[in-house]
Amino acid sequence: MAGESMRDEMIEARRPPNAHRGVLKWLQRNLFNGPINSVVSVVTLGVLVWALWPFVQWALIQADWLGDSRQACSGEGACWVFISARFESIIYGFYPEAARWRVDIVFALMAGLLAWLAIPKVPGKRWAAIIAVIGFPIAAYVLLLGGHFGLMHVSTRNWGGLMLTLTVATIGIVGSLPIGIVLALGRRSKMPLVRAVSVVFIEFWRGVPLITVLFMASVMLPLFVPTEVEFDKLLRALVGIMLFWSAYMAEVVRGGLQAIPGGQEEAGKALGLNYWQRMGLIVLPQALKLVIPGIVNTFIALFKDTSLVLIIGLFDLLAIIRAGLTDSDWLGFATEGYVFAALVFWVFCFSMSRYSQYIEKRLQTGHTN
Template sequence: MLDPRPAPDMRHGVVGWLRTRLFNGPVNSVVSLVVLAVLVWGLTPLVQWALIDADWIGTTRDACSGEGACWVFISARFETIVYGFYPDAARFRVDITLALLAVLIAWLVIPRLPAKPWVGAFALVGFPIIAYVLLLGGHFGLAYVPTREWGGLMLTLTVATVGIVGSLPLGVILALGRRSKMPLVKSLSVVFIEFWRGVPLITVLFMASVMLPLFVPDEVEFDKLLRALIGIMFFWSAYMAEVVRGGLQAIPKGQEEAAKALGLGYWRRMGLIVLPQALKLVIPGIVNTFIALFKDTSLVLIIGLFDLLAIIRSGLTDTNWLGFATEGYVFAALMFWVFCFSMSRYSQVLERKLHRGH
């Protein structure tokens, strides 16, 4: 005789998910139906315009029927959107850089891949050097490409990557300095943080681009993109410092006292005991700052740098593509959403991985 089987569990699968999440009571069922009706009413015209009636194939505006979205505008200007004004003959260097960046990110994100510390060290030290040589040129027989010809998605990723990689360690140092018991270090950290948090990013970019050259000798030249990168890194490092300081204050004082009792010095206490716990607590705040930084890269337009959004807007002034602003802005919004949503989802995965509450 076979053992009796358990009764079917209706809490799993698609039906179980619907019963437990959307239709687990009279009130929730009514609310779910109303929300579903509103979504259908609102999304149906959008899907009709963006997908069903849209035009996808062509090279000129004559390929657009006018009933739906004209994605021909995006496909015809896709290379400009990605590379900006980068020379055609040198665009393979951008492809190599972006491909290497994607491989490094995937290697660090996928859990089971080996040698993550070495890959992380290469991403922080080796990759910036390779990207600098490839994108700027002037070495190893590569033609020099000035930063004024950079633009589009590659410029957005450059500004965001440098800002993220530079603001986090600088923010950690500033947070530690603000909590330091040395008056000079603490005062300098407080002044730095409060100054950069007290001015808008637009003002920082304007000062870095327009006002800074007025205060330096004529023979000293700073690249416009370099000035913008330094300004963005300093600006967001001040916000990052406050996020990290919140995590440091959340760590019980006994953790550091126990580390002192073991004979650990200050930097070993911070690096081995306090900071790992503090940074884990403030992962949502850190990623939130990264997302805000990524979206604020569009502000570099005010100093004459054409990022993703600026390149799309410049294409809308072309007399051959007048009237397709909606498609351009929707595509730009979609690109920003993909990158920001990816960072948000990875932060949630990282939180679950580092969770020690069980």
């Protein structure tokens, strides 16, 4: 039987499968794969070109890029000379020029750690996490604030620009997630007092605007501490932002916890695991995987809301640009400043969004077969 099933002649050559590669193949498959789709694509592209072409002309074709004063701008297009002339203050704020190398080191360390954690093929993720949680905050504190190891002390009053925006966003994100997880667990607790405290905390912070929270952190918080204790203005803002967004994070995490079947925790009980072991090893990993989009959405909202620190006298990226617009040498270039600020915020927010989608696909969050 085995011999009868064997072929004794060569199989005829077959045509290769269609390779859907290249720009033309992508356009044909996605935009022009039928009469109706082709018409809709042409009309949509025409409307986009008609609407965006004036902006492209203003921002790129007729723009002025080189120079150090407004005399270098012709007035026909965007004057990006304003951004290039004030680029250092946009990045560092009022940080002393002689000490800006310390900020550069912190930026480099942050970029290196993010790449270490984000790129799957790079080994040593556990060490990267330990360094990111313990080592990096200590190094950043020593370098940015100074006053140790012979480094000049730089008050947080001189912090500003993109450096301040990233500081507030990073600490807010890192602080709000664990607090939100604890609050979510507390709201589902079977202990009445713990559940009541968690519910009151979450509903209180979700019921007030962030602007009010920042005002309270700046004005009211010092009234509740001893007079000899001095709270830095930046520290007050960080505390307010972490507490505010931890309440929203708690509800996101609670949604993930409620999506996990009760049998998961019961199985942990059957194995003899205590509460924290069941949560840490069984329930929370599944819940957090389910709510990755909600967590990243909260992170993006937090990042954008860092611009509100202006109301308590902190000059973040947007505030530094607005301060530059009050300079008599640069009056009339508000559009360029706001477009640049919007572009920076969009780059960071879009990067977080895309990375979250990559994590979802990697972890198969959708549970599709």
